[in-house]
Amino acid sequence: MEYNHKSLEKKWQKFWADHQTYKTSDTHQKPKYYVLDMFPYPSGAGLHVGHPLGYIASDIFSRYKRLKGFNVLHPMGYDSFGLPAEQYAIQTGQHPAVTTEVNINRYREQMDNIGFSYDWSREVRTSDPSYYKWTQWIFMRLFDSWYNKESDKAEPIETLIARFVASGSTGISAVSDEDVLEFSADEWKSLDEEKQQRELLKYRIAYLRESTVNWCAALGTVLANDEVINGVSERGGYPVEQKKMMQWSMRITAYADRLLKGLDTIDWPEPLVEMQRNWIGKSVGASVKFPVPQLNTAIEVFTTRVDTIYGVSFVVLAPEHELVAALTTPEQQTEVDAYIEKTSKKSELDRMADTKTVSGAFTGSYAKHPISGQDVQIWIADYVLAGYGTGAVMAVPSGDQRDYVFAKHFTLPIIPISDTQNIEEVADPNKDGKYINSDFINGMTYQEAVPALIAKLEELKLGKAKINFRMRDAIFGRQRYWGEPVPVYFKNGLPYLIKEEELPLLLPEVDKYLPTESGEPPLGRAKDWKYEDQYEYELSTMPGWAGSSWYWFRYMDPKNEGNFASKEAVDYWKAVDLYIGGSEHATGHLLYSRFWNKFLKDLGYQNEEEPFRKLINQGMIQGRSNFVYRVLDDEGRGTNQFVSYGLKNEYKTIPLHVDVNIVHNDVLDLEKFKNFRPDFANAEFVLENGKYICGSEVEKMSKSKFNVVNPDDIIESYGADTLRLYEMFLGPLEQAKPWNTNGIEGVYKFLRKVWRLFHDAEGNFSVSNEDPSKAEFKALHKIIKKVEDDIERFSFNTSVSAFMICVNELTELKCNKRQILEQLVIVLQPYAPHITEELWALLGNDAGTLSYASYPVFKAEYLVESEFAYPVSFNGKMKFNLSLPLDLDQKAVEDTIRAHTDVQRHLDGKAIKKIIFVKGKIINIVI
């Protein structure tokens, strides 16, 4: 029988499904291993060959771990709330749940064709009420918690209330809004319910506050910082503006330090760790107040270089700074107004693009230097950002290039503060010298000056050491329909949680998926949707990242109705051991998930500080577009003549995208091309060597470029095992690479060779029970060791090559010994599960037992090199191979070499200086 991938793969996929072969055991005798893929958003376009790359890798790893005796949790689900389904609903009126269901079914079918070993009984969907019930439940815990800086963790809000009752706000160290009140216990008790709630809201981890948000008018919703790329929306690329709105936010900043520290404890790719570090953006410095006596206030600035404080020659505020109006003198009013007018017109994009032009305006007012008391001018300029630090900076032109340029432009003083500074042409921020022009720190070093200044500022009550973070609290509301409803209703304008037993708060039906006429979110359209028939529900829904910020817990115990997951399951599965997904989630999903994970730990629902121990980013698979070259006539119009790539320079041509599915190895299938588009039906071709060669280019995979390859088509021609092996063979997992099928034949050929090892020339199954030879054992043991090493370090591409070498060797040896082949089947199973199941059964084993067979143990004795010929070089130049017995010790080897006639000849009378051994081998002889 020939290798027939079609019937064989269908058969085993059905067997696995019918027998629930990959259902994860709930008995906890075996050691556990948790392998997770980032679950997909089920889009309407279905999967292309790029999507499964990471899934194949994780599947290989899961299967390998099962063979190694682990109880493996390897689940899959869908991040099924999201914008595209809603946009589609707006256009067609079809309920997003309906399109989502259709898309999920298609995804599932495509995934099943690839032969993954997911435990589908644990599937989760974020848009399913039984799932989002627990997303809402976690939101309630976040709302009902505050962050205690003393214990450095989140605690139930009751503990805060108890402290207010006992001793008021004194001694509380919490992460909170800036404007919290100070009160005694009695004052707290005298506050009415509404005032108490208003105060508590300033401490809650999920809170409602008026804040500046990224508003995207085209999408009709606010966006989180990570959803805005270069000033436009990540989805759709629509313009984004800053707007003040009442918004739900998450106090992720409370976790900034822990999110940063945790990065040192996890095994993640360095670029990703670096991205999160930058995103969190910790800077250590000081906050300093510049008094403004005439207004009886002070301008607070943040600086990382408090040591340069004597170099301050002016202070700069962001144009949006709240003190600007009060500070502007009548004489400067026109100029300042004009400047504010000008900068507010600039879009976010312009402002980012234009960092060269120096602009600003003098307010006319002066502040006092906090230590010297001298007057310093107060300016406004748009190089100072309202959103970072305090929205004001102390300008030190001698040490900061932006301040330097500003000072030169407006002819402001530039004061050198170090004896090593060279400020002829640019600012010099070096910290190496001794201070000058700096009063009591003159002559000190940087290390001495900083603590001295901090002490002085504290004494004056005008400054203190401070750590600043770039990361902002995460905006949590979306003015959209297709998301989790926030389980909150409003009484007297204040938010209250619904009761826990009322969960899930179901997403109500609406007539249209658009905002209401009065500009409320789509949920405002829901009829009679009131809490206890009288109170307004929150009308915004949760953002896309809510459901994905805890989903790995749900897989542990997906059907649990009383808990997000049972204590027992959470204690057993702990954290995800291996997480595979794209790096595009670096500052979104991966940061939010770590945040929620830490929060759930603080409240004692689980014990792991980090959710994902090891993370791998699979590289994106790009499309490889093919082109045909249409010949143009004298007027530049397209003719129906097409010229092959190599000859195109002899004609005037225009390149046209051609469907990559009718091109093989860059050779165009002429008949299929004629059917590709009606206007190509009469196409004529100028061929080279009888073939039409297409040009090619690497681009993003997209329908419009005709370069989308559906895995189903590859499976149809070559089978799922070939697809799996080929995607791994394509190159290192983490590297981005274009899809191209030029080498797929080689992989397919390999599988046929495997098949033939088990069959005689007539195609009949034929395996011998004889004892294998040493050479056969050696070939087998080499592959066992190689595959184990490769999988452990995620180098899947090299083991595909190793398999090819092994099978070539066994074919050469005409090996059909059961002892060898049975073990080969086990080692190959993670990569090519279908063909190996078939061969496993043919060998007489019970169907389905292969997935849990024992990974073969490597026997060292056969791996010993049989040849003892070593390359020998003299002074690094290769000369000849030297044959020596292996069992000699180093001294004996040296003596033998010195006496060896070939060596003597090469020495030509010269003395041997040194013989270099590496791992017991002679590598080099130095003369």
Place this chain on the structure above:
RNA sequence: GCCUAGGUGGUGGAACUGGUAGACACGCAGGACUUAAAAUCCUGUUCCCGUUAAGGGAGUGCGGGUUCGAUUCCCGCCCUAGGUACCA
């Protein structure tokens, strides 16, 4: 600008802690089998010199360095990809 990763034949890529660079595969060229095609198998394939060969030389982005020996380590530069950007 800054951070991170990378640069190896015609192509994808291998070489794991410094030890015969180019494994394996594709492509290409030649051959066997075949009426023919497909399939399969064999041989060759980094570049240059050498008619074949024996042999020699160069070679992992560029220029230096350390070392008996460098794709691997160090210094300087160039290029590519990803991230980030007036962050005080």
